Amino acid sequence: MPEDSVKTIGHWINGQEVAGSSGRFSDVFNPATGEVQARLALASGEELEAAIQGAAAAQPKWAATNPQRRARVMMRFGDLITRNMDALAELVSREHGKTLPDAKGDVQRGLEVVEVCMGAPAMLKGEFTDNAGPGIDIYSMRQPLGVVAGITPFNFPAMIPLWKMAPALVAGNAMILKPSERTPSTALMLARLAQEAGLPDGVLQVVNGDKSVVDGILDHEVIQAVGFVGSTPIAQYIYGRAAANGKRAQCFGGAKNHMVIMPDADLDKAADALIGAGFGAAGERCMAVSVAVPVGEATADALIERLVPRIEKLKIGPYTAGDDVDFGPVITSAAAERIRGLIDSGVEQGAKLVVDGRGFKLQGYENGFFVGPTLFDDVTREMEIYKQEIFGPVLSTVRARDYDEALRLVIDNEYGNGTAIFTADGDTARDFASRVNVGMVGINFPIPVPLSYYTFGGWKKSAFGDLNQYGPDALRFYTKTKTVTARWFSGIKEGAALNFKPLD
Numbered sequence: 001m002p003e004d005s006v007k008t009i010g011h012w013i014n015g016q017e018v019a020g021s022s023g024r025f026s027d028v029f030n031p032a033t034g035e036v037q038a039r040l041a042l043a044s045g046e047e048l049e050a051a052i053q054g055a056a057a058a059q060p061k062w063a064a065t066n067p068q069r070r071a072r073v074m075m076r077f078g079d080l081i082t083r084n085m086d087a088l089a090e091l092v093s094r095e096h097g098k099t100l101p102d103a104k105g106d107v108q109r110g111l112e113v114v115e116v117c118m119g120a121p122a123m124l125k126g127e128f129t130d131n132a133g134p135g136i137d138i139y140s141m142r143q144p145l146g147v148v149a150g151i152t153p154f155n156f157p158a159m160i161p162l163w164k165m166a167p168a169l170v171a172g173n174a175m176i177l178k179p180s181e182r183t184p185s186t187a188l189m190l191a192r193l194a195q196e197a198g199l200p201d202g203v204l205q206v207v208n209g210d211k212s213v214v215d216g217i218l219d220h221e222v223i224q225a226v227g228f229v230g231s232t233p234i235a236q237y238i239y240g241r242a243a244a245n246g247k248r249a250q251c252f253g254g255a256k257n258h259m260v261i262m263p264d265a266d267l268d269k270a271a272d273a274l275i276g277a278g279f280g281a282a283g284e285r286c287m288a289v290s291v292a293v294p295v296g297e298a299t300a301d302a303l304i305e306r307l308v309p310r311i312e313k314l315k316i317g318p319y320t321a322g323d324d325v326d327f328g329p330v331i332t333s334a335a336a337e338r339i340r341g342l343i344d345s346g347v348e349q350g351a352k353l354v355v356d357g358r359g360f361k362l363q364g365y366e367n368g369f370f371v372g373p374t375l376f377d378d379v380t381r382e383m384e385i386y387k388q389e390i391f392g393p394v395l396s397t398v399r400a401r402d403y404d405e406a407l408r409l410v411i412d413n414e415y416g417n418g419t420a421i422f423t424a425d426g427d428t429a430r431d432f433a434s435r436v437n438v439g440m441v442g443i444n445f446p447i448p449v450p451l452s453y454y455t456f457g458g459w460k461k462s463a464f465g466d467l468n469q470y471g472p473d474a475l476r477f478y479t480k481t482k483t484v485t486a487r488w489f490s491g492i493k494e495g496a497a498l499n500f501k502p503l504d
Contacts, residue, residue: 007038007039010208011043012191012206013054014050020042022042028183029182030097031330031368031369032368034369042209043213048220052220056222063172065172070170073169074117076196076198077197081162081190085108086104087189088107088190098282098327102281110161116166117166132485136486139484142479143482144173145478148223148226149175149226151178151226152187154284157183157187158190169199169203175205176217177204178206178214225247225248228249230253231389235464250468252457253461254391255290257420260293261294262295262299262423263298263299265444266422266424271306273446277446277447278395279314279395283392283393284330287417287418289395290389291396291397293410304397307375314326328370330370335369344358351377355375373394376396380398386398413460416461418438418448418449419438419448420441420445429443455467455470456470
């Protein structure tokens with residue numbers, strides 16, 4: 001694509017889209033073709049400062065708006081998202097590469113959090129104790145933090161920004177949102193829709209940038225809290241720097257999600273679940289199942305036998321090829337090369353490569369960032385393909401001799417985002433759910449992302465911070481509690497006292 005035909009993407013500051021002035025840009029690719037489809041302006045320190053100051057100026061009036069009116073903005077916002085579902089999904093697919101049905105699911109799961117936030121007035125209520133002491137009442141209030149920030153990843157351009165902004169805004173905060181440089185357009189459209197829904201200018205700012213903007217957010221004294229989703233090393237970095245600067249931090253990192261398949265499981269259903277959970281969105285999900293753990297040799301052999309033909313039938317292509325495409329490209333050429341390199345390492349370290357996706361090429365899209373579906377068997381704990389989060393369409397099979405070995409494999413792993421077990425035995429399922437040290441557990445359910453009125457959060461190196469995303473935890477995270485102890489003297493009932501009377 002000629003450079004002069006490539007559009008430039010800016011920022012959303014104080015209620016309008018503005019072009020960047022730093023002179024620094026990042027390329028936004030079409031992952032299916034490998035072409036640059038836009039240039040993203042990277043914010044300067046001055047632009048970030050203008051956004052923060054604009055948010056700080058707008059936030060007090062928004063916080064003083066009663067919760068019902070803030071909730072009504074969420075109602076209109078949710079309606080506008082619904083009416084613009086197709087356009088939002090198109091933006092997600094164009095920049096990320098995921099299929100249109102998957103992109104609509106991305107938007108829908110974010111919309112569901114907006115819908116829960118429509119009921120925020122009930123969740124923002126404080127507590128009251130009458131007559132806690134002689135003439136003494138005690139009550140608590142939930143109040144917004146002020147200006148907060150969200151730093152969101154490329155793989156869910158609609159869902160995770162909505163997970164951050166909806167609870168933060170309905171609680172009365174202003175938000176600085178920094179979306180991924182890879183997929184910036186969806187966040188800008190959401191900002192325009194929020195304005196149309198009645199959100200005051202300045203309350204939501206979208207600032208595009210790189211590490212310098214992230215560090216500016218983490219170090220700025222006006223910003224009171226930071227929410228992040230991304231890789232574990234970056235989550236750890238953001239959590240540490242934010243906490244050192246006295247901010248609340250809610251940082252979600254990487255994952256290595258295991259699915260245990262017991263001998264009594266329905267293996268056809270288990271295989272179908274592994275195909276969807278392992279290869280959907282080209283494996284670029286923090287809740288993707290990347291490790292299958294069949295229990296017993298017979299279970300493993302039968303599972304592999306079912307997986308291979310299902311994998312071979314998968315249709316890989318651009319989102320424009322129709323709704324029957326199963327998954328598209330990965331996000332960048334570097335991501336594709338990293339995935340292929342990890343597949344190489346699995347072969348070199350002795351894993352059995354059952355289906356090899358390294359050589360996949362799509363006619364007409366030879367420069368796209370495609371990696372074919374890959375299946376390994378006989379993977380062990382020591383291999384790099386087991387230890388690293390691959391974030392691609394690669395499923396590793398680790399055979400376990402018995403249930404205890406399978407459970408121990410999940411418990412010992414450094415990540416703790418999600419896990420699942422497929423079994424027909426209720427006792428085994430209950431034992432697994434009780435003992436496993438993972439934040440989200442599925443029983444005959446491969447991707448156990450909770451509904452929006454629960455909360456999303458991993459354990460171990462998958463999460464840093466004290467509270468989960470969305471649901472009740474989100475409103476706790478984005479508010480602070482003030483407790484008031486009040487005593488009213490009853491002397492006024494005896495008539496007016498014109499002389500000075502000291503308090504008892």
